[in-house]
Each structure stands twice: as structure tokens, then as C-alpha cells.
Amino acid sequence: MKRFSTVMSAITVVAITLSGCGNTDTQSEGKEDTRTYIDPAGEEIQIPEKPDTIVTDFYAGELLAVGANVVGSGSWSFTNPFIQDELQDIKDLGDPINTEEVLELAPDLIVVMDGEQAEKLSQIAPTVVIPYNTAKSVEESLELFGELANTEEEAETFLAEYEEEATAAKERVNEVISEDDTFGIYELTNKGEFWVFNDNGGRGGQVLYNAFDLNAPDRIEEEVIKTGEMKQLSPEVVPDYAADYMFITDYNPDGDSTTLEELEGSAIWQGLDAVKNEKVFINDFDTFYPYDPISIRNQLGLFADMIVERAETNE
Known part of the structure; x- marks a missing residue:
């Protein structure tokens, strides 16, 4: 009995240890799935490490430029002739965006220019407010949204291609x-x-x-x-x-x-x-x-x- 008790105690200790390790791993994975993002107002927001489905009211073009996956956008984006092909699979959420339709899309990140709905939207998913004119150039825009979507490499590729095309166009004009x-x-x-x-x-x-x-x-x-x-x-x-x-x-x-x-x-x-x-x-x-x-x-x-x-x- 004494030997049996000793064995059982050892098994219990191992089980507890393994259980503790399991919990630690789970917590680590959870932390790896999110990151702290500091918004333009200086507020810290926990957002997905790499957002998978994004909803926006105005920034479809900016997000698409850095390779982000936009699933819904405000109506204004749909008047933009330069992103019509990309918008075919993106839902028009109206203006202002309809919160019930946002909920149906189950985004893991929401990015808005208009902060009036931010509190309500933040109950659906982490919501980042980017006020109008936060980014003042193509370079700043790509950096801002590339960081937000965790697609810096795609943003850098876009910028390199843009700069090459801008140089060629500028030379034509200067002539x-x-x-x-x-x-x-x-x-x-x-x-x-x-x-x-x-x-x-x-x-x-x-x-x-x-x-x-x-x-x-x-x-x-x-x-x-x-x-x-x-x-x-x-x-x-x-x-x-x-x-x-x-x-x-x-x-x-x-x-x-x-x-x-x-x-x-x-x-x-x-x-x-x-x-x-x-x-x-x-x-x-x-x-x-x-x-x-x-x-x-x-x-x-x-x-x-x-x-x-x-x-x-x-x-």
C-alpha cells in the first residue's frame, strides 16, 4: 500500500506539472495571437497579430494597397473606379456602416475614420479609429496601414513599384x-x-x-x-x-x-x-x-x- 501510494503521488505530481505546462502553452499561444497597437490618439488597443477579416467605413483602398483582406466597406469606397475589381467580393455596408451587417461578417478587426460608432463597433471586434488626414503621403499611408494589417512586406513592395512609376511619369511631364x-x-x-x-x-x-x-x-x-x-x-x-x-x-x-x-x-x-x-x-x-x-x-x-x-x- 505504501508503494502504491508513492506511485500514485508521483503520477499526480506529473499530471499537475503537465497540466500547468499545458496552460502555459495555451496562454502563450493566446498572447501570440494578439498584439498591442497604439492608435493615432495614443491609446493602446489589443488587435489580432495578423488580422484575417477586416471591415472599414472608408479605408478600403488603403487596406487593399497593403494586401489586407477587406470583407466589408462603407458605400463611399464603391464609387472609386480604381478598386472596382477588388470590391466585387466585398460587402457594401452603407453610410454610416450598418452595425448589424458588420456583425454578420464577423470581422476580427474594424478600421474606421468616423469615431462616432467606434464604441458600438468595438463590441463586435477590436476597432481602430484613424482620423481623416492622419497619413499625409503615400509613404505614410502604406506605413500606417501596413503596420496595422501586419503586411509590411506587401506595403514595401507597393511603395517600390509606385516610386518607379512616379519617376517615369514625372520625367514625361518635365519634358x-x-x-x-x-x-x-x-x-x-x-x-x-x-x-x-x-x-x-x-x-x-x-x-x-x-x-x-x-x-x-x-x-x-x-x-x-x-x-x-x-x-x-x-x-x-x-x-x-x-x-x-x-x-x-x-x-x-x-x-x-x-x-x-x-x-x-x-x-x-x-x-x-x-x-x-x-x-x-x-x-x-x-x-x-x-x-x-x-x-x-x-x-x-x-x-x-x-x-x-x-x-x-x-x-
Whole structure:
């Protein structure tokens, strides 16, 4: 009996030891499955080590650029012509995104620009809020979302390809412009508002001012680009912000606005040098508004083509 008791005690000790090891392994695996992410507000959030299914309200293009698996996105993404193929298998979650539909997708990470729903969404999955204009360049965007999705290698590959294409497009443009030419980015709305944009407000600013390193008129440089703020212009001051080359997006969502025709018929418009020299470009809003890395990469060629082709026409 004494020998039997001793054997049983030994077995019990081994069992407890193995059990303890098993628990330790399980806990380690759990820790390896998540990591601490510090969001732009400086808050620590536990997110999956490598997110498998991601939902977003606005950042589909940014996440797709770094190879992340997006399963649902807000409606705005579906107006972007440059990611239509990738969006075929992604669910349109509306605007604002529908929390019940998010729940059905069972994401393991949610990334939003609009923080109003963050508390509710965080009950479904870890939710990271990336406010508008957090990333101010293609490089910063790829770094930010590559880290978030744990796909840094894919982000680096995209960046290398982008830089190569940007260099080639820039060389094409430099062959047909003068060193002192200025470039401005503007938007006319269906309400008749006329805006001038910086280098990171969509409409092609990343391409013209960053990738191509082109000059803005002094007032745009000082009052818009350096401040990082878009600026609404009254009609009488438009000539003060005019550039040698003017790119204007026409925001006409319903297709029934006549504000562009009214602008083109005005004396102020007719007096602009860019109009007289045929260096004004009217651009589609959906094509030139997006500013995710995929869109900017595609816009490189579009802007280069516009500038080169217009130079050939004006010869």
C-alpha cells in the first residue's frame, strides 16, 4: 500500500506539472495571437497579430494597397473606379456602416475614420479609429496601414513599384513644362462654391505636388499647402490664386448642375491666363477625388497624359 501510494503521488505530481505546462502553452499561444497597437490618439488597443477579416467605413483602398483582406466597406469606397475589381467580393455596408451587417461578417478587426460608432463597433471586434488626414503621403499611408494589417512586406513592395512609376511619369511631364510653371488644384461644386486644394485633399494633390514635385502659385503655397487647409474662394479673388495649369474637379453628383457652364461664361474666367493658353483641365470627381495609394498610383499616368497631350495640342 505504501508503494502504491508513492506511485500514485508521483503520477499526480506529473499530471499537475503537465497540466500547468499545458496552460502555459495555451496562454502563450493566446498572447501570440494578439498584439498591442497604439492608435493615432495614443491609446493602446489589443488587435489580432495578423488580422484575417477586416471591415472599414472608408479605408478600403488603403487596406487593399497593403494586401489586407477587406470583407466589408462603407458605400463611399464603391464609387472609386480604381478598386472596382477588388470590391466585387466585398460587402457594401452603407453610410454610416450598418452595425448589424458588420456583425454578420464577423470581422476580427474594424478600421474606421468616423469615431462616432467606434464604441458600438468595438463590441463586435477590436476597432481602430484613424482620423481623416492622419497619413499625409503615400509613404505614410502604406506605413500606417501596413503596420496595422501586419503586411509590411506587401506595403514595401507597393511603395517600390509606385516610386518607379512616379519617376517615369514625372520625367514625361518635365519634358513638356517649364521650370517656373505653376500648378493649381481646384473644385467647383453644384452649389457654385469654388475651392482651392492642398497636396493631401484628394483631387490629385499627391500626384502634382508630391510625386511630380511641381510648383504651386505663391498664395496657394503659403495659404493652402503650408497650412494643410482647403480654402473657399469668392469669384473676384480667383485670379489671385490662378496657376499656369489649372485642374478643376467638377462636383456634380446629380448631373444637373449648370455651375460649370456659368463659370466658363464669366468675365473672370475668360480673363485667366490658363484659359487663354488652354491649360485648364476639367476632371471627373469620382476619378480624381480618391487619395488612397491605389488611386494615386493610377492618377500618375492620368495627369502625365493630360499635361503631355495638351502640350502636343498647343504646339
